[in-house]
Amino acid sequence: NTPIKYEIVKRLFAAKDKPISGQQLADELQISRTAVWKYMKQLEEEGYEFEATRKKGYLLQKSPDTLDPSKIKALLETERFGREIIYEESLTSTQTIAHQLAQEGALDGTLVICEEQTEGRGRLMREWKSQKGKGIWMSIIMRPDVAPYQAPQFTLVAAVALTYAIFDVTGVSPAIKWPNDLLINGMKCTGILTEMQADPDRVNAIIMGIGINVNHQQEDFGEEIASIATSLRISLGKEIDRAALVAKILYYMEAFSKQYVAEGFEKIKTLWEKNSCTIGNRIKATTLRETFIGKAVGITKDGVLQLLLDDGTIKEIISADIEL
Ligand code: BT5
Known part of the structure; x- marks a missing residue:
């Protein structure tokens, strides 16, 4: 209706x-x-x-830039994703709310989205700036039939889905920086945060957090991130309809995660590598304990980054911050 x-x-x-x-x-x-x-x-x-x-x-x-759920729903081309939408002006973090809803039994594909987050977060509890009315701050509750070790790959699935959606709606082609950033001209426009609720051998829910700087102008970024952040609007030179982008993101997220669950990681991996700015470059990877410098030569079929060190050995990196 x-x-x-x-x-x-x-x-x-x-x-x-x-x-x-x-x-x-x-x-x-x-x-x-x-x-x-x-x-x-x-x-x-x-x-x-x-x-x-x-x-x-x-x-x-x-078209005016509103996130009216009935507009998002009208633009949907999905079976399940976004059929249930929780939309608020202001939330602490869409991740926190999505976790609660997932525990209460929310359906596969439920979307939590808001205009502003007061406690938006990145990995390792870092702050995620979520200016009011400017970006897309959303979490999708997903219930794929996968084992817990497969959850991190959803970050790469999401990165591919997001590059497709952003290109479709804006014509801008962001580059994927392993594991969870999308960049435009070397500046961050999107961050992905994949979390899960799981039993030892089964995922109950993946909470897919997506933050995109959409209609920010340069002066909208606070001092802390002004030198590292960019938005789609800055790149495109005009305002973008966020609802249309959200609908496309849900479309590609549903399609690519379905493909991943049914056929495995191989095809996603190829698409990921094609759009990545990490592979082929000399990088510095800082893990929680150590720093490695080398050439990023590829990702494994599990999405682990392979770094060719100067001594000729390959180091596999599961999680790190990367500097190009
Ligand atoms: C991320 O973490 O990039 C994941 C961000 C996920 C945000 C979404 S928004 C909806 C959902 N609800 C949440 O609460 N979170 C998710 P990480 O790789 O750890 O990067 C965090 C770093 O990015 C910060 O330490 C800053 O340096 C930088 N940063 C913060 N806000 C930014 C922004 N708006 N644009 C670009 N960079 C930002």
Whole structure:
């Protein structure tokens, strides 16, 4: 029961740069031409802009940047992901809330999303800056049938899904920095945080945290991260509709995680390597205990990073911070 206005928005998005006629909308939605016209006026009042030509119809020029769950749902192309959405203005952390909901039995694909996080976090409890209304701060509760050792690979699955979604919606191609960052021109625009709830031999839930700087302008980044962070808007030069991006992320997350569970890591690995800026470069990897310098030569079928050290040996790195 999607509101009709969002059924219209969905069709305008799907048509991309081909106009849709009022008659076509009226036929498809089984409403009158006058009703279509009224909905278009309503959408215009909400900030949508169309190019309307008498003969050809409507072409979407601009859509306002809101995360209204019913809009996200209207744009979904998924079976399960995003069919349940918890949306709030402000949350401590979408991860924390998603963990609670997962324990209470939330369904596979449940999305927790908000405008602002007051205690957003990265790995090792580092702070994740989540400015109000600027980014996508979301967690997906996933219930794949996998063993706990397979959970870290979902970070790489997510990285691939995110590069596809971002490219589809914006035309920008971020590079994947092992294990959990997406970069544009060497600056971080996205961080991924994969956590799980598991028994010794079975995953109950993966809580997939995704933070994307979307509509930030340079001055929106505080001093702490101004020199390392960037946003999609800075790269693209115009505002992006976050709801449309969220819907695409859910689409690719569902598709690639399904593929991973059904067919294993091999195909994801190939896509990951193609989009990675880590492989082939000399890097410094800092683990909790040690620092290694060498050439990143690949990832294993488990997503572990292989570093060719200067003494000719290969060091396998499971988790680290990387400097290029
Ligand atoms: C990450 O950690 O990159 C994972 C970030 C995951 C955030 C999402 S948002 C939705 C969900 N709810 C949460 O509470 N978290 C997830 P890590 O690799 O540890 O990187 C953290 C480091 O990135 C920080 O120490 C800063 O240096 C930097 N940083 C913090 N905020 C940033 C931002 N908005 N953009 C770019 N870099 C940032």
